[in-house]
Amino acid sequence: MLTVGLLGAGRIALVHATAITAHPESKLVAVSDYLPENAQKLAAQFGAEARSTEEIIADPAIDAVLIATPTNTHSDLIEAATRAGKAVLCEKPVDLSLDRARACLANVGESQQPVMIGFNRRFDPNFAALKGALDAGEIGKSEILAITSYDPAPPPIEYIKVSGGLFRDMMIHDFDMANFIMGGPPVTVSAVGTCLVDPAIGEAGDVDTAAVTLTYADGRIAVIRNTRRAGYGDQRVEVQGSEGMLQVGNLGENLMVKSTAAGVVSAKPVLFFLERYMPAYAAEWGAFVAAATSGEAMPVTLEDGVAALAMAEAATKSAQTGQPVNLADI
Incomplete structure (x- = not known):
């Protein structure tokens, strides 16, 4: 125990x-x-x-x-x-x-x-299935990755002021997910960020809407999109490979679809990341317990945490300067 x-x-x-x-x-x-x-x-x-x-x-x-x-x-x-x-x-x-x-x-x-960093989305059953299928060669070699993470609403301004900014606080999950899916970090990071949701976020020195392009040594590309305002919540991953595509869409609050002459209606996505990723948090903890009690390597390491933070640092610098940043320079 x-x-x-x-x-x-x-x-x-x-x-x-x-x-x-x-x-x-x-x-x-x-x-x-x-x-x-x-x-x-x-x-x-x-x-x-x-x-x-x-x-x-x-x-x-x-x-x-x-x-x-x-x-x-x-x-x-x-x-x-x-x-x-x-x-x-x-x-x-x-x-x-x-x-x-x-x-x-x-x-x-x-x-x-042993130290493990809490990038719980690696343990989401759907994202894990996508990673498994990719590693098994089911769509050939990955070529372009798209990650969408839209929160339903921003956190309090008091939190924004101490969070380190959207790239370190919110998009860092997506940086780690990109490393997880693509098998390692990129060579360059290009970012744009703006404040469209709440002027107070901009006044606090942060952005609330951002897009990042990652380029890899072999020419592959990843694109990450974040916003702190999507009233429906949005969490999706898509990988295009040489032989096909793998996609994980939003999880709905239920699976019912109503089709009538007026149209086709389904439930909205699970709203907030805490509800969306509850199974991932449980699986994450299970993986930690297994590693801690067996002496095996942690599945997400402190090195992984530092790598994602370096990408967040590069994205912050790129968004501020308007120029791509070589990750090696960070």
């Missing part, structure tokens, strides 16, 4: 607490948060104890920690937990600073403790 401490008690921590307690081989024993009352509430809901982060990390009876705290704390907590001999699953991104993330990677390497 893997004993687990959960660092953070916000919205995403609730998702992770659900996955931890649902798994037959893990037990949530402690929760911390910078607001003690939040930790107490979440701990009580799942039969755990509210404790301080320092107590959880120092407790030798706790095997692993899941980090669901603000991004600017991630690297410090990863390092502290691995020094204490714990396995770590940390929410993305590794850090707001690429240099700090790289330092974290070097420091964790010295401890040799």
Whole structure:
């Protein structure tokens, strides 16, 4: 039984607490948060104890920690937990600073403790099926990848101000998905971003609508599109290969289709990513538990987290300068 401490008690921590307690081989024993009352509430809901982060990390009876705290704390907590001999699953991104993330990677390497970064979309059953079919050669060699990730509404401005920006906060999932599907990072990153949804987002120094083109050494192309305003929600992936196409469309709230003389109507897509990817979060946790208890390599590594953050850094620079950025220069 893997004993687990959960660092953070916000919205995403609730998702992770659900996955931890649902798994037959893990037990949530402690929760911390910078607001003690939040930790107490979440701990009580799942039969755990509210404790301080320092107590959880120092407790030798706790095997692993899941980090669901603000991004600017991630690297410090990863390092502290691995020094204490714990396995770590940390929410993305590794850090707001690429240099700090790289330092974290070097420091964790010295401890040799397992760390997994929470790119849960790799574990979505539909995306995993697409990756499996591609790797099996069912459409030949991939040539062009299109990823669409549209959120139904932007987060609060207070979150925007500390998130690191759309490329580091939102599109970073898509950067990792591109690396996952295409088998590695691109050579160049070209990005455009604008503020169309809420002027306050622009005033906070961020964009809310963006498109990125990735080019690879062998000539392949990937295109990623994000917006923080799509009232229906939109999460799709399409890969065109030398012998055909693989597609994963939106998941509907139900499968019913009504056809009448007035037209054909189906349910709208599952609205928000938390609902859309709940099976992925559960599968992600299952993969972490399996690796942590068997000693096998983590399926999503700290190196993967740093690679996606480097792409986010390149996209931010490209959007600011209007010029393509060589990833090697980042």
